[in-house]
Amino acid sequence: MQLAHARPNIALYLAAFLAAAMLLAGPILQPAGYHAFADERSLSGLANAADVLSNLGFLIIGLYGLLRVRPTRLAHTMFFAAILLTAFGSSWYHLAPDDTRLIWDRLPIALACVSLLAAALQDAFPARFAPLPTLAALCALGVASVFWWSATGNLGPYLLLQLAPLVLIPVLQWQTGAPHVQRRAFGAAIGLYVLAKLSELADGAILSAIHAVSGHTLKHLLATLAALVLARMIAARY
Template structure:
């Protein structure tokens, strides 16, 4: 593997951060909370925007079951903690997003964005731990903690300053770095396809979010933001589906044995 190619993710990350720094603060749209869905079912305001979040908890439950099954079989790799955090973050998205959509405002939006940031960063940590050769359990866990701290700070930064740049950077890098790492380090083809499809679905979800009212006018029964929830849950579902079939090769025990052998040899 050429050194230049391995440095490409770091270069892209640095350039993206520099571009956002030079761009200046990115404020939230003035009418961000004015969603097209005005339905009310059984006293639940913005009901479709609220109820479409149930897809996330369904995916999280299936993912949690798969992870528990892997744990029982001893099929636990260095990426296992990060995937656990990802599943918990997806479940928390149901709570945070539903809480926000019942009465949208900036205070509630914090609890919507926080689990999304955690999901992005835990997925980055998981794929990096899975992809990079020689990644040990301790290093993988440390990177997970650092990325989760970055996720928290990105949302706190927005809350305190109104500047979305760190939060947007995290989402953008998730979409770029995951397929890039898998390509550079030659992940299984089916993994690359599944994760690539998940990233594509999330991009489409973000587009439907921007076409909130137009999609409601066309479909009548669902707004663009509600559709975004379903597409994002489907994207998470593709990732969870790969957990079921993916066989961890570099388990924690294996990594520890390698470290012990190296120490003994030295």
């Protein structure tokens, strides 16, 4: 019984540590030239075609998830809705990249991250985290993190909400003895997402090396695969 009462504290302490680390790091600014992506090739008049069209996978996965998930599972429904909106927001941004359009790219990404965390908290501690209040509070934080960046230039809160699910969800799954198939799926999704972020950092280098695709386009494809792994895992539960 004591272990059961202590379980929430591990994730809580980790969350507090991540928040403290963000505050100690100070403002995290968007790199200069962020909007200068390597692949500017057009296709039939479509600007930045590869970075735009590589979002189609999010559209498909979002629709698939919304058709499979139970409407009563609010956090999973929001996750798939956010994946669907990512297809539109990211495509809109990449047509003509600038800070204003980037808001509509980052908003659904933030919502997808916090929705996954809300679902994990509800699975782990259903008596402590009511579905609607938990999801609403975390979504509010996600939206606020994007507008905080837009107003101040500080990416810290937005990046924290991207990192938190990667760190906290595996801990929650381990603490509560989640089925191994769910833990393996989330581990695979984390691996793909990390590869996606590394590809993003090597945008031009990857295009120079293989010519067919840039690092940012590859980021979209790897993130799509991560979403697919999660979609199949979530769908299998219903």
